[in-house]
Amino acid sequence: MSGMHAFGKAQDIAALMNRRRANAVAWNLVFILSTALAVLFLLLLVCSIVDSVFGYAVLTDEIEPSALVPAKSSVGDFSRQELEEVALTRLSSGVLRRVEHEKPIAQRSDKDLRDLVEHYVVKPKVLRTWGFWDSLTKRAEVSAFIARNPGSYASFRSWLTPSFIVSDQSADPLRAGIRTALLGSLWIIMITFLFAFPVGVGAAIYLQEYALDTRLNRILKLNIFNLSAVPSIIYGLLGLAVFVRAMEPFTSGALFRSFTDNTANGRTIVSGGLTLGLLVLPIIIINTQEALKAVPDSLRMSAYGVGATKWQTIWYQVLPVSVDRILTGTILALSRALGETAPLVVIGASTFISVDPSGIFSKFTTLPIQIYQWSARPQGAYRNIAAAAIVSLMILLLLMNSVAIHTRDKIAKKKRLES
Amino acid sequence: MRNIPLHPFGKRPRIHERIIESILFLFALLSIVITLGIAIILIRESYLFFSDPEVGFWGFLTGKEWQPMIGRFGILPLLNATLITSVIAMSLGIPIGLFVAIYLSEYASDKTRGILKPVLEVLAGIPTIVYGYFALTFMTPLLRSIFGDGTVEIYNTASAGLVIGILVLPMIATMAEDAIGAVPKELRLAAYALGATKLETTIRVVIPAALSGLSATFLLALSRAIGETMIVALAAGAGPKLSFNPFRAAETITGYIVRISSGDVSYNSVDYNSIFALGLVLFVITFTLNMVSRKISNLFHQEYD
Numbered sequence: 001m002s003g004m005h006a007f008g009k010a011q012d013i014a015a016l017m018n019r020r021r022a023n024a025v026a027w028n029l030v031f032i033l034s035t036a037l038a039v040l041f042l043l044l045l046v047c048s049i050v051d052s053v054f055g056y057a058v059l060t061d062e063i064e065p066s067a068l069v070p071a072k073s074s075v076g077d078f079s080r081q082e083l084e085e086v087a088l089t090r091l092s093s094g095v096l097r098r099v100e101h102e103k104p105i106a107q108r109s110d111k112d113l114r115d116l117v118e119h120y121v122v123k124p125k126v127l128r129t130w131g132f133w134d135s136l137t138k139r140a141e142v143s144a145f146i147a148r149n150p151g152s153y154a155s156f157r158s159w160l161t162p163s164f165i166v167s168d169q170s171a172d173p174l175r176a177g178i179r180t181a182l183l184g185s186l187w188i189i190m191i192t193f194l195f196a197f198p199v200g201v202g203a204a205i206y207l208q209e210y211a212l213d214t215r216l217n218r219i220l221k222l223n224i225f226n227l228s229a230v231p232s233i234i235y236g237l238l239g240l241a242v243f244v245r246a247m248e249p250f251t252s253g254a255l256f257r258s259f260t261d262n263t264a265n266g267r268t269i270v271s272g273g274l275t276l277g278l279l280v281l282p283i284i285i286i287n288t289q290e291a292l293k294a295v296p297d298s299l300r301m302s303a304y305g306v307g308a309t310k311w312q313t314i315w316y317q318v319l320p321v322s323v324d325r326i327l328t329g330t331i332l333a334l335s336r337a338l339g340e341t342a343p344l345v346v347i348g349a350s351t352f353i354s355v356d357p358s359g360i361f362s363k364f365t366t367l368p369i370q371i372y373q374w375s376a377r378p379q380g381a382y383r384n385i386a387a388a389a390i391v392s393l394m395i396l397l398l399l400m401n402s403v404a405i406h407t408r409d410k411i412a413k414k415k416r417l418e419s
Numbered sequence: 420m421r422n423i424p425l426h427p428f429g430k431r432p433r434i435h436e437r438i439i440e441s442i443l444f445l446f447a448l449l450s451i452v453i454t455l456g457i458a459i460i461l462i463r464e465s466y467l468f469f470s471d472p473e474v475g476f477w478g479f480l481t482g483k484e485w486q487p488m489i490g491r492f493g494i495l496p497l498l499n500a501t502l503i504t505s506v507i508a509m510s511l512g513i514p515i516g517l518f519v520a521i522y523l524s525e526y527a528s529d530k531t532r533g534i535l536k537p538v539l540e541v542l543a544g545i546p547t548i549v550y551g552y553f554a555l556t557f558m559t560p561l562l563r564s565i566f567g568d569g570t571v572e573i574y575n576t577a578s579a580g581l582v583i584g585i586l587v588l589p590m591i592a593t594m595a596e597d598a599i600g601a602v603p604k605e606l607r608l609a610a611y612a613l614g615a616t617k618l619e620t621t622i623r624v625v626i627p628a629a630l631s632g633l634s635a636t637f638l639l640a641l642s643r644a645i646g647e648t649m650i651v652a653l654a655a656g657a658g659p660k661l662s663f664n665p666f667r668a669a670e671t672i673t674g675y676i677v678r679i680s681s682g683d684v685s686y687n688s689v690d691y692n693s694i695f696a697l698g699l700v701l702f703v704i705t706f707t708l709n710m711v712s713r714k715i716s717n718l719f720h721q722e723y724d
Contacts, residue, residue, distance in 0.1 A: 024618040031526055034518035035535060038592065041585045042542050048557040049549070199446045206443035222713065224450050229639060229709040230702065231646020233673050234457060236680070237698045241460040245686060278453055285450070311436050332544075339546025342648035342673070346680045346694075368548045368649075375552045375653055383556060390549050401544065 049394075052387035053160050055135040056142050059174075060152040062123035063090075075114050075122060083113040090121045119175065126173060126381040127152055160388035169354040169365070173381035176374075178389050180356055184269070184349075184364035185338060185396075187357050191273020192280060192337045197330055199277075200284030207285070208292040209314055228282035236346025239275030244347050247271075253361030267348040270360040275343050280333040287329025291322040324411040331404040335397050341368035367393045461702055464695030471689055479696065485659035485675075487690055494700065496659040500576055500669035501645055504655060507580025507665060508587060508644040513637055515584075516591025523592065524599045525621050543589040551653035554582035559654060562666070570666050574656025577665035582654065583647050587640040594639070598632025598719070599625060635716035642708035646701060648673040672697050 065075050068090065069082045078086070087105050088096070099105065099116065108116070118124065127149060130142060135156065146152050167177025207224075211217040248266035249255045251274075295318050303313040319326075349369050357364050367389060374386035469476045473490040482493015519539075523532055558578040563571045571577070602625050610620040626633070656668025657678055670678070676694045684691045 020616055020619070024616050027618050027622075028526065031518050031522035034515045035522045035527075037515060038519050038542070038588055039535070039538055041588070042538055044557060045542075045545070045549070045553050045585075048553055052556065199449060202443045202446035203450065206440070206447040210440055210443065211447070220447055220450060223454055225713060226706065226709050227450055227454060229642060229705065230457070231643075231648070231673070231705055233646065233648045233676055234461075234698055234702050234705075237676070237695060238453070238457050238460060240680070241464065241695075242456065281453070282450065309433060309436055311439050335544065339548065341546070341548045342652075342677060345652075345677050348680060368546055371548050371552065372649065372653070375548075375555060386552060387556075390552060393546065394549070397544065397546070 049387050051131040054132040056130045056154050058127045058154050059124045129380040159384040181365050181367045181370040185366040187269045188273045192276045195277035196281050201288050204285045204288030208289050224282045233342040235279040236343030239347045243271035268361045269364045276337040280337050283333040288326050291325035324407050328404045328408050335400045461699040465699045468692035468696040496661040497672045501671040503576045504580040505644040508583035511584030512587040516588045519592040520595035524596045539589040547649045550586050551649040554578050554654035572668050574668040575666045579651045579655040583644050591640045594636040598629045602628045631715050631719035635712040638708050638712035642705040652677045
């Protein structure tokens with residue numbers, strides 16, 4: 001047993017082997033744990049956001065509903081007659097005149113009247129909010145808080161509601177919504193697409209199909225890689241100096257005498273869209289180049305073989321085959337633009353506007369900017385609506401990406417059938 | 420105009436083909452114009468900034484105070500905060516990202532990879548503002564409950580740095596996996612033939628072989644962390660302070676640019692020019708990192724192609 005081997009004593013070798021095995025097991029564990037940690041981060045991120053979207057809010061009313069109509073503790077219980085009565089007697093004369101002017105009280109729907117009474121008479125205010133998890137586990141804390149604040153009551157609510165999506169911006173977190181921001185984001189994305197898609201695809205076609213391996217073309221390729229890694233805030237500075245300042249007559253719409261808002265001075269949708277267009281341009285170029293690279297050369301050769309010109313080959317053969325991939329890459333680039341915040345803040349997107357954008361020369365705000373503004377406020381309820389806005393943004397991104405993935409799968413299937 | 424004889428077999432001039440090619444070339448050239456535009460604008464506005472009598476170029480680079488109100492423009496506090504957040508981010512992102520990459524390329528089964536890759540893609544696709552919210556509402560309270568409210572300020576560079584680390588993690592993992600995957604199989608087989616375990620093969624053979632690709636990845640991630648804006652704008656705090664304590668608030672270069680430009684700045688003021696000077700510093704740093712990263716990764720490709 002205790003014989004000598006070529007590499008030392010038997011037990012030394014056994015010990016060495018054990019050490020190596022232990023090492024392997026330990027590191028294997030480290031690798032798995034690291035990966036689990038990465039997954040955990042994603043879970044925590046999602047959970048911490050969803051957690052803030054639902055939960056208890058403790059509210060207090062300026063005038064309690066029971067003081068308006070005896071024995072009824074919620075505006076929801078008011079009858080039609082009571083609603084009209086409260087609206088006519090309790091609204092301040094200025095508000096009443098404006099409301100009547102828009103639509104007479106008698107003709108308004110019950111829901112409409114309830115909202116009016118809630119907003120102008122009862123005026124609920126958020127005192128404190130709890131996340132979903134705390135709402136489940138810390139009921140006692142909530143009741144203790146209500147006991148300390150007479151006149152307050154708790155309501156379990158979802159901050160993400162249909163009315164949150166369609167309401168406009170408001171200083172009151174209970175009434176604020178994201179409609180203006182959502183429309184702003186969609187307008188911006190449209191401009192970004194209109195600018196970056198043709199230019200990006202065109203540049204990629206040149207680099208992939210036409211460019212010879214010359215010095216200039218090598219510089220072009222290196223430069224596009226570099227641009228894709230420039231911090232987004234730098235694009236904001238570029239947009240500020242070029243689109244907002246130097247091209248103000250154009251971007252404010254003054255050149256076309258069609259500006260909708262002359263206070264925007266250049267900080268308009270077209271400036272924002274072009275800035276993001278520059279930002280995603282290198283991404284679209286790189287993605288399109290990848291798509292074109294995937295087209296087999298035999299296809300080009302056969303087109304040349306039957307006498308097609310270069311452009312005919314590209315237009316009738318190469319592009320139709322790669323269009324799905326190009327679109328997928330473009331959607332991915334646009335979803336990057338949809339989530340960008342810093343460049344738009346730098347070019348001076350308006351932070352508080354409640355007027356919907358009406359054209360490319362309007363002032364704007366976007367979903368990420370809205371999220372930024374709400375998150376930066378210290379009061380609790382703004383955090384909740386920021387989370388609700390984040391969920392809306394993520395759903396929008398998810399929709400875009402699932403379209404991209406769907407087309408990608410469709411190509412994969414088509415390719416399988418063809419081969 | 421030259422008169423070209425029409426010949427049935429000659430090469431006919433195709434004007435529209437040439438026009439299309441020139442337009443496409445102009446589109447490609449636009450990328451150079453963008454780069455030049457960035458450089459020219461940053462340099463021009465920075466020149467205006469440095470030619471202001473209150474600001475000196477030397478004072479800008481070495482000053483320990485950034486107080487535009489009293490005319491102190493020293494970049495060190497801002498640069499210091501940027502470096503602290505980036506170093507924290509890298510010390511979380513590099514090891515974990517690398518381990519995830521090793522696990523994915525060397526250990527995981529195809530099925531596990533099929534689940535994990537989309538997770539990384541989702542993480543990479545989340546807008547940075549969402550990470551900023553996460554830093555503010557999750558990471559900061561977490562740090563405060565671990566180290567105590569007294570030690571950790573509400574806004575602090577540690578929270579921002581850690582979340583930037585999470586942000587760059589999927590990027591590091593994906594690129595590092597590519598680098599490791601590009602190492603030829605023969606190297607691994609040779610190591611196995613010598614009796615090395617999987618771990619020994621990975622650590623002693625594969626990682627060293629992929630080192631240049633990996634360092635290119637890390638440099639690119641560092642450049643990304645330095646340029647990251649929304650996370651620090653939300654979580655790191657306002658007000659440039661020269662402090663090495665990661666639990667205190669400090670403003671980074673990007674955080675300062677966002678704060679100043681979201682207020683009402685009048686053009687041609689020192690404040691307005693100062694954000695361009697800071698932008699120039701940021702651009703030079705990230706551009707250099709990107710170029711070095713690209714050089715290294717080119718070397719790597721030549722090694723094995």
